Amino acid sequence: MTSIPMPEEGELATKPALDETNYLKAGYGLKSWLLTQDHKRIAIMYMIGIGIAFLLGGLFALAVRLELWTPTKTIVEAETYNKLFTLHGAIMTFLVLVPSIPAIIGNFVLPMMLGAKDVAFPKLNLLSFYLWLLGAIGFVVVLFAGDLDTGWTFYAPYSIRTQTAVALAATGAFILGFSSILTGLNFMVTIHKMRAKGMGWFRMPLLLWGLYATSVIQIVATPVIGITVGMLFLEKLFHIGFFDPNLGGDPVLFEHFFWFYSHPVVYVMILPAMGVISEIITAMSRRHIFGYRFIAFSSIAIALFGFLVWGHHMFVSGQSSLMSTIFSLLTFSVSIPSAIKVFNWLATMYKGSISLAPPMLYAMGFLFLFGIGGLTGLFLGTLSTDVHLHDTYFIVAHFHYTMMGSALIGLIGGLFFYWPKIFGKMYSNLLGTISFVLVFLGFNLTFIPQFLMGSMGMPRRYYNYPPEFQAYHQWSTVGSFVLALGLFTALWCFLHSLFWGEKAPDNPWGAVTLDWKTSSPPHHHNFDVVPPVTDPYDMDDVYWDEESKSFISRSQQAALEELAANASGTQEKNS
Amino acid sequence: MPERASSYASEVDWAFNFVYWLSVFFFALIVILTVVFAIKYRRRPGVEPDNSITHNTKLEVFWSVVPLGLVVVIFWIGFSGFVDMRTFPKDAMVVKVHAKMWSWTFEYPNGVESTVLHVPLGKKVKLRMDSEDVLHSFWVPAFRVKQDVVPGRYTYLWFEAIKTGTFPVLCTEYCGAGHSNMLTTVEVQEPAAFEAWLEEEGSGKNLSPVERGKKVFNLKGCAGCHTTSKDKKKLVGPPLYGVFGHDVPLLNGKKVLADENYLRESILDPNAKIVKGFTSPSLMSVIPLKDKELDALIEYLKSLKD
Numbered sequence: 001m002t003s004i005p006m007p008e009e010g011e012l013a014t015k016p017a018l019d020e021t022n023y024l025k026a027g028y029g030l031k032s033w034l035l036t037q038d039h040k041r042i043a044i045m046y047m048i049g050i051g052i053a054f055l056l057g058g059l060f061a062l063a064v065r066l067e068l069w070t071p072t073k074t075i076v077e078a079e080t081y082n083k084l085f086t087l088h089g090a091i092m093t094f095l096v097l098v099p100s101i102p103a104i105i106g107n108f109v110l111p112m113m114l115g116a117k118d119v120a121f122p123k124l125n126l127l128s129f130y131l132w133l134l135g136a137i138g139f140v141v142v143l144f145a146g147d148l149d150t151g152w153t154f155y156a157p158y159s160i161r162t163q164t165a166v167a168l169a170a171t172g173a174f175i176l177g178f179s180s181i182l183t184g185l186n187f188m189v190t191i192h193k194m195r196a197k198g199m200g201w202f203r204m205p206l207l208l209w210g211l212y213a214t215s216v217i218q219i220v221a222t223p224v225i226g227i228t229v230g231m232l233f234l235e236k237l238f239h240i241g242f243f244d245p246n247l248g249g250d251p252v253l254f255e256h257f258f259w260f261y262s263h264p265v266v267y268v269m270i271l272p273a274m275g276v277i278s279e280i281i282t283a284m285s286r287r288h289i290f291g292y293r294f295i296a297f298s299s300i301a302i303a304l305f306g307f308l309v310w311g312h313h314m315f316v317s318g319q320s321s322l323m324s325t326i327f328s329l330l331t332f333s334v335s336i337p338s339a340i341k342v343f344n345w346l347a348t349m350y351k352g353s354i355s356l357a358p359p360m361l362y363a364m365g366f367l368f369l370f371g372i373g374g375l376t377g378l379f380l381g382t383l384s385t386d387v388h389l390h391d392t393y394f395i396v397a398h399f400h401y402t403m404m405g406s407a408l409i410g411l412i413g414g415l416f417f418y419w420p421k422i423f424g425k426m427y428s429n430l431l432g433t434i435s436f437v438l439v440f441l442g443f444n445l446t447f448i449p450q451f452l453m454g455s456m457g458m459p460r461r462y463y464n465y466p467p468e469f470q471a472y473h474q475w476s477t478v479g480s481f482v483l484a485l486g487l488f489t490a491l492w493c494f495l496h497s498l499f500w501g502e503k504a505p506d507n508p509w510g511a512v513t514l515d516w517k518t519s520s521p522p523h524h525h526n527f528d529v530v531p532p533v534t535d536p537y538d539m540d541d542v543y544w545d546e547e548s549k550s551f552i553s554r555s556q557q558a559a560l561e562e563l564a565a566n567a568s569g570t571q572e573k574n575s
Numbered sequence: 576m577p578e579r580a581s582s583y584a585s586e587v588d589w590a591f592n593f594v595y596w597l598s599v600f601f602f603a604l605i606v607i608l609t610v611v612f613a614i615k616y617r618r619r620p621g622v623e624p625d626n627s628i629t630h631n632t633k634l635e636v637f638w639s640v641v642p643l644g645l646v647v648v649i650f651w652i653g654f655s656g657f658v659d660m661r662t663f664p665k666d667a668m669v670v671k672v673h674a675k676m677w678s679w680t681f682e683y684p685n686g687v688e689s690t691v692l693h694v695p696l697g698k699k700v701k702l703r704m705d706s707e708d709v710l711h712s713f714w715v716p717a718f719r720v721k722q723d724v725v726p727g728r729y730t731y732l733w734f735e736a737i738k739t740g741t742f743p744v745l746c747t748e749y750c751g752a753g754h755s756n757m758l759t760t761v762e763v764q765e766p767a768a769f770e771a772w773l774e775e776e777g778s779g780k781n782l783s784p785v786e787r788g789k790k791v792f793n794l795k796g797c798a799g800c801h802t803t804s805k806d807k808k809k810l811v812g813p814p815l816y817g818v819f820g821h822d823v824p825l826l827n828g829k830k831v832l833a834d835e836n837y838l839r840e841s842i843l844d845p846n847a848k849i850v851k852g853f854t855s856p857s858l859m860s861v862i863p864l865k866d867k868e869l870d871a872l873i874e875y876l877k878s879l880k881d
Contacts, residue, residue: 078752078811079854151749157726158709158750163856245727251710252725285616286624294635316712318725321661325654332646339642340635342605347634349612351625356617364609371605375598382649384583384656385591388576388719391712391747455591457577457716459747462755466743539626 022424026524037122040522042129043107044422049129050104051491053095053136060088062484065446065477071467078463082149083164085461087139089152090169094176095136097407098265101272102183102218103132105414106211108422110187112515112522113205115196115530120189124182131179138172151461153262156243156254160235167236170229177226180268184218187211196514198533202296205513205536206289209296210275213303217264217271221307225261228254252318259310267306269403271299273410274341277363280417281345283511284360285352288537291344298337305334315386324383331381338374342367358432359509362413365440366406373401376451394454397447405443412439412490419494420504424521427497435493438486445479505550512541517556529563531556580742580763581718582735583659588719590652597645660720663733667701670694674704674711674724676860677753677811678796679744687776690793692744692761694736695769701733708860712748715761723748736763752858753799753811788875791868800859803879811858813850819877824851838873 019025023040027033033041063084067074076084107125111118119125142148142165150159150166159166191212195204231242232254241247243254282289289295311319311327345367354360376398379385389395420426449472454460458469465473507516515522517531532555534541542551576588616624670692671682681692694700704713706724713732714721722732746757764772782790792798800812807814819838822830826849831837840847845859864872 078755082749082752082754149751155710155749161709162751250727286618286626288626288629290628291630291635293630294639315657316721317723318728318730321657325657328653328657329650332650335646336639336643340639343638344635346605346608346612347628347631349609349616351628352612352616353618353622353624354613354616356613360613364613367609368606371602375602378594378598378646378649379591381646382590382594382653384587384653384660384719385594386653387657387660387721388587388591388716390721391714455576457743457745459714459745459755461749464755537629539624 020524021519022521023524024423024521035126037118037126038524039107039111039118039122039125040422042125043104045129046099046103046107046132049133049136050096050100053091057088057091057096058484058487060084060091062480064088065480067463068465068473069477071465071470071473079149081463082151082461083147086148086151087143090148090173091139092403093152093265094173095132095139097269097403098176098180099132099183100269100407100411101276101414102187102211102214102268103128105207105276105411105418106183106187106214106272109418109515110190110208110211111194112518112526113208113513114190114194114199115514115527115533116190116194117525117527119186120193121186125186128179128182128186131175131182135172135174135176135179138168138175142169142172153258154229154232154254155258156232156235156249156251157245159232160244160247167233170233170236173229174226174233177222177229180218181222184215184222188215188219191215196530196533202292203533203536205275206278206292206295206299207272207275209299210271210273210278213299214268214271216300216303217268217306221261221264221268224257225265228257228261231257252314255314255317256310256319259313260307263310263313264303264306266399266402267302269407270410271302273366273407273414274299276410276414276417277345277366278341279511279513280359280363280413281348282537282539283417283509284357284363285349285354286510286539287348287350287352288535288539289344290347290350291340292537294340295344298340301337302334305330305337309334312381312386315383316390328381328383328386332378335374335377335381338370342371342374355509357416357429357509358427358436359413359417361433361436362409362416365436366409366413368440369401369405369409369443373398373406376401389454391460392454393450393458393460396460397450397454400447400450405447409439409443412487415494416490417509419497420508421515421520421522423498423501424504424519425497425501426504426508427493427501431489431493431496435486435490438482438489440486442479442481442483442486446476446483447479449473449475449479505548507542507551507553508549510539510542510544510551512536512538512553516551517553529560532559577716578738579717579719580736580738580740581715581720582737583656584717584719584737586656586659590649590656593652594649597649660732663701663731664699667699667733668695669701669703672702672704672713672724674706674713674746674757675796676708676750677746677757677799679713679746679757679759680794680796683773683777685773685777687773688794689776690798691759693769693772694761694763695766696736696739696763698766699733699735701731704730704732709750710748711746711750711757714745714747715742716745717742718761721747736761739763739765756799756810784871784874785878787868788871788873788878791864791872792875795862795864795868797862797872809852813853815876816879817881819880823848825849826851826853826855835873835877838876839869842869842872 067076067081147164148169149164234240235242241249243249243251309331311323312331315324453469453472504520506520513536514531518527534555541555542553545552579585673680682688704724706726711724713724718734720732720734722730741760741762744759744761800810802808802814803816805816807816818833821833823833824830845857849855
């Protein structure tokens with residue numbers, strides 16, 4: 001900005017002054033948000049957009065659970081029920097889980113963690129957001145105009161034959177793919193090129209390793225789903241035979257293409273969540289991370305192995321037994337880096353000074369839920385047991401434990417962790433704790449009965465079901481409403497803080513990473529002076545300052561004092 | 576887990592229990608450590624964290640290698656069970672399975688067709704499965720077997736039943752509005768009883784037109800979408816009890832008398848007249864019928880009354 005036009009006398013009263021030291025006040029009006037290139041504001045727009053999509057997907061989930069209250073019709077017909085679970089799955093996957101942590105938390109903290117002003121390509125970042133919005137609008141149009149009843153997996157040849165709006169939904173998914181690719185590209189370039197002086201790869205916070213690994217997957221895997229839905233689109237509209245045997249295609253080919261993307265993409269959801277958990281556990285335990293390199297490399301290992309295991313979705317699909325065997329073996333390789341992370345997080349808590357504020361509660365909840373989600377994966381990677389459990393409620397429960405119980409709990413925990421930084425407000429610990437208790441109990445009540453009935457013979461995507469499963473379904477439905485109540489409590493806790501929350505200190509948790517070494521909320525340009533880079537988990541760098549109710553960084557203080565001394569030194573020389 | 580009624584069910588259950596107890600152990604370890612640490616090292620004034628340990632390569636290698644060893648064992652257990660499922664015996668009786676939206680039909684070596692799968696106890700049975708429309712999946716929880724049925728190719732599975740009785744068969748690959756009605760049962764009989772049943776079905780005994788029509792109705796999968804019982808329960812398509820001889824309200828607001836020609840037209844061209852309360856175009860596919868089958872079917876529909 002070269003010159004700021006002086007406001008007229010009359011304007012002063014109505015227009016608040018621009019404040020470069022607070023990005024929330026560095027511009028006013030709708031335009032300053034919609035056309036912003038500030039990564040922090042884009043993060044907040046994503047937060048609102050993804051929040052609305054999450055609400056919508058959640059309402060569909062509740063409708064599904066209500067319908068399953070009785071073994072036959074409860075509230076809607078079978079056709080409507082099929083559309084409800086399809087929209088729930090499609091919205092939650094494509095609009096919520098895939099972008100969630102990278103787009104909200106990643107966008108906000110990634111440049112600050114690097115000590116940078118912004119991401120490498122701010123305009124591209126804004127374009128990513130609008131592509132997401134366009135894709136989201138596509139799904140909303142599907143909702144009102146055409147409906148969709150294929151399940152989120154779009155399996156051919158059903159998706160070719162159904163009368164519903166598959167082509168439109170495919171277009172939406174295609175556009176969303178570009179949003180994802182561009183975000184990944186942006187993050188990857190930013191991490192390569194914009195690390196502050198002194199920040200080697202092994203001085204990066206672990207969240208950045210998680211986001212980097214995520215970016216690799218987004219860039220490599222997403223084009224494949226783009227091509228796949230593109231082929232589906234062509235087949236649907238022009239009857240070119242790729243997947244429908246009536247047109248000379250092969251339905252199993254679709255499954256391969258689909259899972260080649262959709263399996264790695266579950267790591268797009270979980271890796272950033274694991275990164276967030278690493279940040280929360282270290283800061284809240286006031287402990288240096290245990291085994292930095294093992295955790296960092298395990299992120300990369302998960303990203304790479306994640307590309308080699310898609311066939312485990314297809315053990316009974318008709319693929320050859322040899323392929324199933326190879327995929328089973330490779331699948332188990334992914335469990336090792338996950339196990340390493342869990343043990344290292346536990347070791348990080350050892351001899352710490354653990355605060356049980358909401359972010360830590362959510363992080364501990366993550367350990368519990370991811371424990372179940374990860375361990376139940378063993379049953380599904382095992383060939384002989386997967387044959388029985390495939391496409392039952394067991395698998396529904398399993399992926400909800402990993403996707404919702406882990407990835408989304410990671411997001412919510414991350415929001416509780418970064419909220420003071422993002423908005424400069426502290427929330428009520430009591431409300432946050434209540435929300436955690438409700439979410440945790442509701443979640444387990446929803447999905448533990450699903451494990452039980454799945455193993456006993458309850459297939460997924462069933463509108464009518466054998467009456468002996470009714471009690472399990474009812475527990476699950478009750479649980480889903482408790483879960484919803486918990487999530488609304490969290491929402492209320494956040495909104496409450498915006499209006500009535502106390503002002504947040506710059507560093508309430510005692511984190512050492514650079515994003516906490518600026519004001520809360522941060523400057524428009526993130527930092528006045530980029531703080532010196534230290535070991536991101538060197539807890540001796542920060543100490544509690546009773547006066548400012550904040551943790552203060554020794555290295556940053558020393559650097560600022562030196563700067564001031566130099567400045568006065570030059571002044572003296574000049575005079 | 577459901578009751579065990581096939582030769583390899585116990586092997587699958589053994590693998591399941593092995594993984595289960597292993598998981599319980601590790602889960603308990605994680606939860607106990609989390610809770611103990613959270614209590615023991617909770618934040619207290621004046622107590623500083625001990626930051627002297629930042630890593631321990633030996634320990635980390637230990638908890639990488641131990642899980643690695645365990646998962647290799649798990650893989651091996653699952654693999655050996657899978658090999659048994661996928662090694663097809665040469666002497667098995669082959670039953671052809673035809674899947675379509677939304678019904679199962681079983682065809683035996685002597686040409687007999689049925690909608691319930693009958694198998695002899697203690698004999699190896701191999702299923703050769705095909706689908707005429709979309710993906711389906713054949714699952715017998717009591718047998719611990721499942722295999723997708725893929726249009727455009729044959730898929731196979733085999734089992735040996737070790738217990739007589741009736742066990743559920745379910746479709747586990749989502750296939751549209753009637754997916755959750757795509758159910759039948761498998762009837763495990765003593766070999767002698769099975770042979771007797773097969774012979775009786777194959778003997779071509781004289782059936783009345785109504786009985787013949789009922790058989791066609793079931794074998795062609797009509798029951799997947801239409802009920803014939805007095806309660807007139809609605810599935811994907813209109814219930815058929817008491818339709819003949821009465822006025823039927825249509826989607827276009829008109830009414831039509833359900834006579835023989837109306838029934839004939841609706842079977843051959845489902846889109847000609849759509850019943851009120853159902854979607855247009857009709858979800859029903861055109862089912863090829865011989866004249867004699869069509870005739871019997873209409874007789875059967877006519878019989879659905881008090």
